[in-house]
Amino acid sequence: MRPPRGVIERYRDLLPVGEKTPIVSLGEGGTPLLLAPRLSERVGARVLLKVEGANPTGSFKDRGMTVAISRALEDGARAVVCASTGNTAASAAAYAARAGLACSVVVPEGGMALGKMAQALVHGAKVLQVRGSFDEALALVRELGERDPVTIVNSVNPDRIAGQMTAAFEVADALGDAPDLHCLPVGNAGNITAAWRGYRLYREAGRAGHLPRLFGFQANGAAPLVTGQPVAQPRTVAGAIRIGRPASWKGAIAAASESGGGIQAVDDGEIMAAYRFLAAEEGVFCEPASAVPVAGLLRLGAPPGSTVVCVLTGHGLKDPDTALSQIGSPVSVEADLDQVRAELGLSGDDD
């Protein structure tokens, strides 16, 4: 059987791997770029969804993790560590398991969605919940990286950023060029940094003709890049981006300004409206953070006739608690045909 074809195999020439790098892949990348007809109609532009929930662990993090874990293995690492709001933890745990490396994840207590917690634990990671924020967890992990023999696999590791460029490559390959606008949620700001680097590299390599404008979106209660000030206690329904001091702050600002885009904030109500719209009108279930760029697009609009890509960063099943608490619960009936028909509104004249 052929090994799965992951992003390293497909974009090897643009990634920091060599002949001797042992490739640790779960077949990540190659995610759908799906036309969103109803969203396009509402926005007045051609809107496409890059469905990153289709990656092996259900988020875009796998693109960077395949590179980071492969490189860690090549360098003789025995253990990896990360701070996380959940998806990085799930991805690190899976790729470390595949590589035979020990993995520890440091997460804010009570801040990690159920599905992500299950993933990290099932893959055998040591999960430490700290009584503090993601930002405090990351500060602790950075200290560990300095004093102990562990490799950090957060996006402060350049191999993570390198791998995450592959989402931009895939979009340009699918469209034949970069889109006009590329919209994504921003938390620790590694992904927007990677997207901008990826599009620029692709153009330099002659594989895309132009550059997109990058629009990053944060949640109102966690919008340090919009206010210009770190947020000590970030709050939002979008737990994945509940971050007050993004590590790639400068990269995010550079991506937005150099591309002629911007960074803006939306409120939790707009996020949940976009979340429901995507699920109910487009058939795509993403996690709340992933609905953030769609909320932003619905607020800002787009130039008529332009091509817009929204990156849906993680799968909806990551966070079943938010889905159920926000949308409602099922109806219970006896195992009785009349009751079932009555509940379904089918009890008519033929009775």
Ligand code: F0G
């Ligand atoms: N969307 C999802 C679903 C995420 O999990 C994250 C980040 C982002 C967007 C933002 O990406 O940090 O590169 O700006 N999640 C990290 C984690 C922080 O620990 O899983 P970013």
